[in-house]
Amino acid sequence: MYDKIPTNDLKNKCYEYLTSKDEDVVEYKNMIMLMYPKEVYVIKKVNKNIEYNIIEEEECFELINQGSILEQKNRYFKVKIKVTSYNYAEAYKNAVMATNKYIEQNKNISKEEIQKYFAKQLEHEGNKIIDNKEKTVMYVYKKQDDVDIGRGDYSVVISKLPEQKDNLDFLNVMLGGLVEEMDRTKLPDGVDLEETMKLMGIE
Numbered sequence: 001m002y003d004k005i006p007t008n009d010l011k012n013k014c015y016e017y018l019t020s021k022d023e024d025v026v027e028y029k030n031m032i033m034l035m036y037p038k039e040v041y042v043i044k045k046v047n048k049n050i051e052y053n054i055i056e057e058e059e060c061f062e063l064i065n066q067g068s069i070l071e072q073k074n075r076y077f078k079v080k081i082k083v084t085s086y087n088y089a090e091a092y093k094n095a096v097m098a099t100n101k102y103i104e105q106n107k108n109i110s111k112e113e114i115q116k117y118f119a120k121q122l123e124h125e126g127n128k129i130i131d132n133k134e135k136t137v138m139y140v141y142k143k144q145d146d147v148d149i150g151r152g153d154y155s156v157v158i159s160k161l162p163e164q165k166d167n168l169d170f171l172n173v174m175l176g177g178l179v180e181e182m183d184r185t186k187l188p189d190g191v192d193l194e195e196t197m198k199l200m201g202i203e
Contacts, residue, residue: 007052018043035126056080062162077144087136089177091125099188114190138173
C-alpha cells in the first residue's frame with residue numbers, strides 16, 4: 001500500500017503485525033483477543049485507538065562494511081514516534097495478579113477453573129481500561145524511507161532501524177507496553193494461552 005503520510009503507514013503496519021502468523025506476534029494477538037472476546041473485529045478496534053505523532057527526525061546513512069572500510073550507503077531518516085494507546089499492559093498485569101490471588105485462596109481448583117477465571121479477569125480488566133480511558137504514552141525510534149514508486153511519485157515507509165532485529169519494540173508501544181509486561185509478568189500457573197482460548201471458544 002502506497003502513502004505519502006507516515007502515520008498512515010504506521011496504521012497499516014499495526015494491522016499487518018496483529019494479523020500476521022509470525023510466532024513472535026501470536027501470543028500478544030491472542031492476549032488481546034482474550035481481553036475482548038465479544039469483539040468480532042478486535043484487531044481493527046485496537047488499531048483505531050492508537051495515535052501516532054512523529055516528533056523528531058534525524059538524517060542518517062546506513063553504514064556498510066566494505067572490507068576494512070565502513071562505507072556510507074542508503075540515506076534514511078531516523079524518527080522518534082510518540083505513540084498513544086490504551087494501557088493493555090496494565091489490564092494484563094491486573095488480571096494475572098487477581099488470578100494468582102484466586103489460586104492462593106483456592107488450593108484445590110482445577111487447571112480449567114484457573115484458565116476460565118483468568119479469561120474472565122482479563123476481559124474485565126480490558127473493558128475497564130476502555131471505560132476509564134486509561135491510556136499510556138510511549139516512544140519508539142524507527143527508520144523512515146521515501147520509496148520511489150515510479151512516475152515521479154513516492155511512498156513513505158516506516159521500518160526497523162538497520163541495527164534492530166525485529167519490530168517487537170514497535171508492537172510494544174502499539175499495545176501500551178503489553179510486550180514488555182508479558183515478558184516481565186509471567187502467566188499464572190496452569191494457564192496456557194492456546195488452551196484458554198479453546199476453552200473460551202475463541203479462534
